[in-house]
Amino acid sequence: MIVAQLTQEQVEQLQGVEFAPDSFFNPILDANGNYIISIEEQEQCDIQWVKDLPRIEYLPKETTNLL
Amino acid sequence: MKIGSTAIINCKIGSVQVNEVRIGSILVWSFSSFDPDAQAFITAAGITDPIQQNAINQLVLDLKGYSIWTKMKALYPFVGGTATTHKFNLKNPLDANAAFRLSFLGGWTHSSTGALPNGTNGYANTFFSPSANSLEYNDNHLSYYSRTNATSIYDIGGGENTGLKNLGLYLRRIGNVAGYDSGNYITNRNTFPNSDSKGFYNGNVISSSSKYFKNGTNQFTKALTFSDITALSVYVGAFNEDNIPSYYSSKEVSFISIGDGLSDTEASNFYTAVQLFNTSLSRQV
Numbered sequence: 165m166i167v168a169q170l171t172q173e174q175v176e177q178l179q180g181v182e183f184a185p186d187s188f189f190n191p192i193l194d195a196n197g198n199y200i201i202s203i204e205e206q207e208q209c210d211i212q213w214v215k216d217l218p219r220i221e222y223l224p225k226e227t228t229n230l231l
Numbered sequence: 232m233k234i235g236s237t238a239i240i241n242c243k244i245g246s247v248q249v250n251e252v253r254i255g256s257i258l259v260w261s262f263s264s265f266d267p268d269a270q271a272f273i274t275a276a277g278i279t280d281p282i283q284q285n286a287i288n289q290l291v292l293d294l295k296g297y298s299i300w301t302k303m304k305a306l307y308p309f310v311g312g313t314a315t316t317h318k319f320n321l322k323n324p325l326d327a328n329a330a331f332r333l334s335f336l337g338g339w340t341h342s343s344t345g346a347l348p349n350g351t352n353g354y355a356n357t358f359f360s361p362s363a364n365s366l367e368y369n370d371n372h373l374s375y376y377s378r379t380n381a382t383s384i385y386d387i388g389g390g391e392n393t394g395l396k397n398l399g400l401y402l403r404r405i406g407n408v409a410g411y412d413s414g415n416y417i418t419n420r421n422t423f424p425n426s427d428s429k430g431f432y433n434g435n436v437i438s439s440s441s442k443y444f445k446n447g448t449n450q451f452t453k454a455l456t457f458s459d460i461t462a463l464s465v466y467v468g469a470f471n472e473d474n475i476p477s478y479y480s481s482k483e484v485s486f487i488s489i490g491d492g493l494s495d496t497e498a499s500n501f502y503t504a505v506q507l508f509n510t511s512l513s514r515q516v
Contacts, residue, residue, distance in 0.1 A: 165351060167351065184314065185313070185314060185315050186313075186335060187339065188334065188337075189336070189337070190336035190338075190352045190353070190354070191352075192337075192352045200351075200352075201337070201352065202337055202338030202351050202353065203338070204338035204339065204340065204353070205337065224351070227384065227477065
């Protein structure tokens with residue numbers, strides 16, 4: 165799966181921000197410590213620098229399924 | 232519109248139905264043939280499609296007819312095809328966290344068939360705390376209508392590792408098993424083998440007897456032991472693990488409910504009503 169990569173400073177700029185009506189950004193960390201957002205967020209938003217973010221292959225963090 | 236403190240529900244002049252009242256060109260009142268709760272949702276969500284309006288109205292009438300409307304604390308019918316229409320709680324269609332209006336975060340695809348989380352970072356916060364809203368480990372239900380066959384660790388719920396307090400559903404984990412947690416997930420998990428996660432799933436407890444229904448049929452019954460239930464908000468498309476969205480899901484959802492426990496007959500009727508609702512919208516599975 166392809167996602168868009170951000171810096172920590174860019175993550176802070178997107179906290180609590182709507183990327184489309186009633187839809188909010190949710191940056192997360194991947195397995196390599198990269199901050200990422202989804203292609204849906206990148207494509208649906210009107211923020212040019214978000215649209216210009218580089219794309220990388222998503223590597224999910226391993227989850228320890230305690231539950 | 233009100234005359235004094237009396238709301239105008241219907242208005243006739245002689246035997247002639249008055250459909251609307253205007254002051255000049257401004258519409259101040261219009262007649263609705265819909266149930267008032269259905270009409271409130273239709274108005275709040277801005278649903279203009281007559282098929283969708285009638286589907287919502289029939290759903291409300293059916294739930295009331297089966298005497299299960301009052302057992303629902305939050306209902307999400309996912310009608311209208313956008314995040315803005317999907318966010319509203321049919322039981323209290325106000326645009327407020329306190330009304331359990333959904334807040335969508337991360338990647339979702341909204342369409343006429345429902346809301347599809349991307350399985351990477353998409354989830355929705357219901358702002359519904361089970362313990363704060365009088366749900367108990369031995370009296371609650373949680374339902375999820377899935378249009379997708381896929382595995383995930385959870386599809387809806389929340390919980391606290393301290394005290395092992397959960398309320399959550401998973402429809403199909405790796406290994407082909409479905410599960411429903413009501414309170415302590417070690418002692419109170421109800422599971423059944425499941426290789427297809429499409430359908431209507433209803434985890435339900437009444438009188439400490441946990442039953443996990445798929446398409447209106449109980450798959451397994453488990454006697455529960457005393458447990459606290461979580462205070463954390465229920466998440467959709469992920470699990471709220473100690474206030475962190477975890478275990479993202481990729482199952483398209485067409486209906487969700489959270490509420491009190493239902494009897495076997497009520498659970499069966501609930502499936503009938505929800506399946507009719509989704510069939511009327513041509514999105515049943």
